[in-house]
Amino acid sequence: MKLVLSALALLIAGPALAQDAGALRARSLAATCAQCHGTDGRVPPGSATVALAGMPAAYLTEQMTAFKTGARPGTVMPQLAKGYSDAQIAQLAAYFAQVQTGGKP
Amino acid sequence: MKRRSLLRLAGATAGLGSLGLAGCAMNAIGTPDSARVLVVGGGYGGATAAKYVRLLSQYKIEVVLVEPDAAFVSCPLSNLVLGGGRTMTDITRPYDTLSAMHGVRIVHDMVASIDPVKRVAVLASGGTLRYDKLVLSPGVEMMFDRVTGLQAANRQGRILQAWKAGPETLALRRQLEAMPDGGTCAIAIPEAPYRCPPGPYERASVIAAYFKAAKPKSKVLILDANEDVTSKGALFKKVWAESYKGLLEYRPQHKATAVDAATNTLKFEIQEDVRADVLNVLPPMRAGQIAVQTGLATSNARWCNVNYLTFESANAPNIHVIGDAIQIAPAMPKSGHMANGHAKVAAAAIVAELNGWEVDPAPMLTNTCYSFVDDKRAVHVASVHEYVAAEKTFKTVPGSGGLSAAPNELEGSLAMSWARSIWSDALA
Numbered sequence: 232m233k234l235v236l237s238a239l240a241l242l243i244a245g246p247a248l249a250q251d252a253g254a255l256r257a258r259s260l261a262a263t264c265a266q267c268h269g270t271d272g273r274v275p276p277g278s279a280t281v282a283l284a285g286m287p288a289a290y291l292t293e294q295m296t297a298f299k300t301g302a303r304p305g306t307v308m309p310q311l312a313k314g315y316s317d318a319q320i321a322q323l324a325a326y327f328a329q330v331q332t333g334g335k336p
Numbered sequence: 337m338k339r340r341s342l343l344r345l346a347g348a349t350a351g352l353g354s355l356g357l358a359g360c361a362m363n364a365i366g367t368p369d370s371a372r373v374l375v376v377g378g379g380y381g382g383a384t385a386a387k388y389v390r391l392l393s394q395y396k397i398e399v400v401l402v403e404p405d406a407a408f409v410s411c412p413l414s415n416l417v418l419g420g421g422r423t424m425t426d427i428t429r430p431y432d433t434l435s436a437m438h439g440v441r442i443v444h445d446m447v448a449s450i451d452p453v454k455r456v457a458v459l460a461s462g463g464t465l466r467y468d469k470l471v472l473s474p475g476v477e478m479m480f481d482r483v484t485g486l487q488a489a490n491r492q493g494r495i496l497q498a499w500k501a502g503p504e505t506l507a508l509r510r511q512l513e514a515m516p517d518g519g520t521c522a523i524a525i526p527e528a529p530y531r532c533p534p535g536p537y538e539r540a541s542v543i544a545a546y547f548k549a550a551k552p553k554s555k556v557l558i559l560d561a562n563e564d565v566t567s568k569g570a571l572f573k574k575v576w577a578e579s580y581k582g583l584l585e586y587r588p589q590h591k592a593t594a595v596d597a598a599t600n601t602l603k604f605e606i607q608e609d610v611r612a613d614v615l616n617v618l619p620p621m622r623a624g625q626i627a628v629q630t631g632l633a634t635s636n637a638r639w640c641n642v643n644y645l646t647f648e649s650a651n652a653p654n655i656h657v658i659g660d661a662i663q664i665a666p667a668m669p670k671s672g673h674m675a676n677g678h679a680k681v682a683a684a685a686i687v688a689e690l691n692g693w694e695v696d697p698a699p700m701l702t703n704t705c706y707s708f709v710d711d712k713r714a715v716h717v718a719s720v721h722e723y724v725a726a727e728k729t730f731k732t733v734p735g736s737g738g739l740s741a742a743p744n745e746l747e748g749s750l751a752m753s754w755a756r757s758i759w760s761d762a763l764a
Contacts, residue, residue, distance in 0.1 A: 255392060255693070259392070262680045264702075266673050267757050270391070275760045278757060279749050279750055306716065309738075311702060311737075313720070313733070
């Protein structure tokens with residue numbers, strides 16, 4: 232499972248560096264989280280909002296799904312998570328998982 | 337492939353175009369390596385657009401940002417400066433990070449005019465800047481002429497709007513500080529749509545909190561041109577009843593038509609005049625002047641119609657209008673968070689187009705808007721918007737979005753984190 236996820240992360244990471252239409256869309260979708268979670272999921276120091284950059288894709292998917300179903304309570308996130316399809320959540324999770332923490336991508 | 341070759345050819349002949357040898361070559365858009373994106377206005381929308389065109393193009397596309405102000409001053413949180421809990425320094429950020437970290441060229445100037453055919457912007461200082469794509473993020477213009485006497489009273493510094501955060505924010509704070517205990521501060525709200533729907537109610541609440549602590553015999557009077565509170569109504573009304581009873585009064589259906597600066601009196605379409613010690617009058621608003629004079633504000637002569645897929649103007653090719661200046665899609669607020677989202681959709685569309693790629697057929701937008709009800713407690717409204725191709729507009733995703741249950745300090749702390757994150761997302 233871990234291998235599969237790493238392979239998926241690599242698949243997303245490759246295009247993100249090589250740049251093509253698909254990578255641009257994945258990054259644009261992830262940018263809808265950046266107002267609160269920072270550009271590419273890197274929050275400024277001292278933020279009460281969690282950093283998403285470099286988090287395992289499985290964990291991100293699980294948490295977003297828990298917000299979406301109501302299993303995990305929260306303030307803003309249960310309301311926002313309901314706006315994303317399962318496919319979009321998977322795409323977001325794969326994107327943030329491959330972002331290197333610290334420095335520019 | 338054919339299109340890409342064509343674009344490359346266009347890029348190669350761009351030099352000829354600038355010499356004025358070939359009219360058609362002048363109108364060809366460059367490739368990522370040769371194109372220039374000009375961003376006009378460095379607020380929540382423009383600053384984000386400048387950074388994201390650089391970021392999403394792998395730093396290939398040249399970006400020039402024209403912004404008159406030396407530093408970014410945030411409208412969100414500026415009401416806390418009025419309440420005394422924050423300073424102007426707290427809500428001000430430098431622009432130089434955009435150039436140092438992202439290679440954006442910043443020109444501190446105003447754009448005096450735009451020629452959408454020649455794709456050239458003329459600066460107030462007289463210089464010109466050619467562009468392949470222009471992102472116009474002009475914010476709003478106050479329509480002072482809709483309230484008789486307001487323009488002159490505002491110029492004299494007597495009656496302030498302080499809706500564009502900056503010197504007026506501090507000046508209004510000083511008026512509130514100078515007001516004797518037992519005085520009244522009246523806030524006049526224009527008919528929707530205007531910038532930041534919940535902002536006036538947040539302002540009234542935060543000023544009431546200041547009065548409660550510092551001058552408890554004083555009063556905040558909200559004079560609203562609308563039928564009812566336009567955003568977070570139930571939450572605000574509950575706070576007003578619980579925390580500011582006797583300190584804050586809300587009067588709907590009060591459309592201000594004139595001010596008398598000599599007596600600090602506000603006149604209305606129907607209701608009786610109101611005299612107050614501090615008058616804060618928000619006139620109706622429309623798209624920033626540069627958008628209006630370029631002929632882009634075709635919705636009620638106030639707001640700019642755009643193709644929501646790319647935010648390209650419905651009236652001028654290669655000009656993308658974002659932020660508060662646009663004619664909004666259903667349930668889309670005029671907020672800083674939303675302007676940041678517009679900027680990213682526009683930036684991605686520009687990068688795709690310059691690369692010869694199909695633009696994203698399904699862009700998404702989010703909105704999270706916090707309002708403080710005093711120095712520490714905040715409430716929020718959140719929404720997710722998807723592009724609906726069949727209707728060529730953005731709509732909220734069914735079942736998503738919502739409001740806070742009640743104000744609390746956790747949301748106050750999240751609001752401060754939101755500000756730090758979005759400022760960094762736009763500028764650093």
